[in-house]
Amino acid sequence: MPKHAGIHDVARAAGVHPSTVSRVLNARTRHLVTAAVAARVAAAARRLGYTPDPVAAGLRTRRSRAIGVLIPDLANPVFPPIVRGIESVLTDAGYTAVVANTDNEPARARAALERFAARRVDGLVLATALRRDALIARVKALGLPAVLVNRTIEAGAIPAVVNDDAGGIALAVNHLVALGHAAIGHVAGPQRLSTGAARRAGYLAAMKASGIPARGAPVAAARSYDIAAGAQAARALLDARPHLTAIVAANDLLALGCYDELARRGLQCPRDVSVVGFNDMPFADRFSPPLTTVHIPHRLLGVEAARLLLEAIERSGAPAREVRLAPRLVVRGSTAGPRQKPVAPGARLAQRGRRSSPGQPPPRTAAGAPRQRYR
């Protein structure tokens, strides 16, 4: 068994010194050696099936060609496409992406960061940033190039790739206003995250721009971006404003929570209350009802982040650019005009929904499923 060929073996085979082999194999130093010798070495390397040992090289050069990627939770469907985007450009550039989940816990983020640092990663992609994040200081102390993706920080010059959150939310409220809604509420995301804060601000601004007074723009913030927190926030929102005809949620999972709370109250979406989400997570078109939501270019987010990082690694002096991607609204089945007072056609349907509402709520299985009709 021929073990694995090293630079030494190649050197012997080509009749040159190992250092020459190294120079040939490194694009940056290849011009230092004669074309003839270079060819001989390259041939020998190929013949022996030589592959460089990145750990040995890394020891000498202090570069690992590995990038640490910190994300909140891989199981949240927004992130896989982002990660794939990152991975794709990094791999093409000869880097390896190493991803770790933090579950939104700063302590886990910190631990993962230290592991990355120990492994001497060449840079970081952070999808976990809080608006004011202690981790960033540590990253800077470590002297590691980093870029933020999706979420950004309040102040501090770190390159970032984000969505136009305010613009996206404006799309959503304008859509609802165009449908005839005025009583529109907002289930906001965690306010310690830039996305939560920016979307909330965007909602407020868009409402104002539509001529709706601030008191007509109720907000309930969720503790985290998940279904349960969304349901809880929707509950608070509807308790305070029972006559809302539409909710814009800061995120698709929160929107799903709204679905649940509406079902619990015997309200139908979109007939009684319209809901719009944010992110257009995979399978959002499969929900019941299919979710109207603000689409963000998931994969592109990752791609751009990786590009920015590569750029930062090459020229470490470069100024911190921020790339802002434009979202777009995708209208599906969870939004409709506000319910009319019962009139000639459609009255029967409206009545049917009406009747079921004040009694005990239907068994809380999956939201609004046609299931109960057939069992």
Added chain:
Amino acid sequence: MPKHAGIHDVARAAGVHPSTVSRVLNARTRHLVTAAVAARVAAAARRLGYTPDPVAAGLRTRRSRAIGVLIPDLANPVFPPIVRGIESVLTDAGYTAVVANTDNEPARARAALERFAARRVDGLVLATALRRDALIARVKALGLPAVLVNRTIEAGAIPAVVNDDAGGIALAVNHLVALGHAAIGHVAGPQRLSTGAARRAGYLAAMKASGIPARGAPVAAARSYDIAAGAQAARALLDARPHLTAIVAANDLLALGCYDELARRGLQCPRDVSVVGFNDMPFADRFSPPLTTVHIPHRLLGVEAARLLLEAIERSGAPAREVRLAPRLVVRGSTAGPRQKPVAPGARLAQRGRRSSPGQPPPRTAAGAPRQRYR
């Protein structure tokens, strides 16, 4: 700025030789040095904030404490929970998981494997195995410990963690039979994958066990595990057997494809045709209708795989164990008894579905969404 303390600095601080420091810091060799000295060294290490450099250590020991994880596609919602399970136990054991996507392309799998090998990973977990997979030979040639997860190979002694695919499918067909179905078809997965083959075989066996003759058990295999392929297979299946009242799909994405094809034909699920999936992917309960499916313990799959791998790394002589996990059926809204001949109540509804079928199919928006009613 204090750079980073090395073993050398610790040695100087503690007044001992670097090799002694190394011995103290390695649990396996700590007993070689006096307790007093060990304490002094440990103190110095802590004081200087020493952290070992795994790349330097790896160079010497030929162990990277990194594990390569090969999965088909992170964006397929079955995998994130599995990956998280793997990552969790690996991290606890001091390893780093590095994951790569193959998109089911052997060439990409091969390329990723070579990158892993170059990085000197200590082991592999493979979620990409074909029934007869050339990659395995390469893995063995590399001498890398490996374990298979979810999918397994035809022949060859590699530890694996799989589901009881046949048993799971039996759960599904028995459920349908109990509901009164007899005309049950199977949308099978790719037959080059163990899951595709095992579930198909399981379907055939369960049908036979229910006393349904082989000719009454039609199968159409999908080219890949995705929605489009599922729709295509469902189409072939229903073209051949238009009177099917139920379909068991080899996978949730294929089941979603069935939803689409049924909608295209103006058939309603579950009223006209029941559908059951496999995997219970995240959000399967949110689909329209909520999907009855065979639940597999995603995370546990990953956890067990990682454990098996660790075991294989410790004692490389150990025999290749196979862990088989039990799935369970979760009944939701996509299954119901077969449609009755029109009788007193429910007749109107049945008629409505019936009527829409032969004409041109409804616009293919999201499957079965109530949307069109309101726009």
Added chain:
DNA sequence: GCGAGTTATGCAATCGTTTGCAAAGACGAT
């Protein structure tokens, strides 16, 4: 045809650990 300048290659140190081997010291048995 000789010295200066240029280029291509070799030499050896280095990156931060681990580990086989040797040496020194401690201890007990004779």
Added chain:
DNA sequence: ATCGTCTTTGCAAACGATTGCATAACTCGC
């Protein structure tokens, strides 16, 4: 007291590359 055995520590050679410096070879102008 001497010798052998054990324990504890130091020494130095790896591991597989990269790279500053030295040196040999070659070019070119005069």
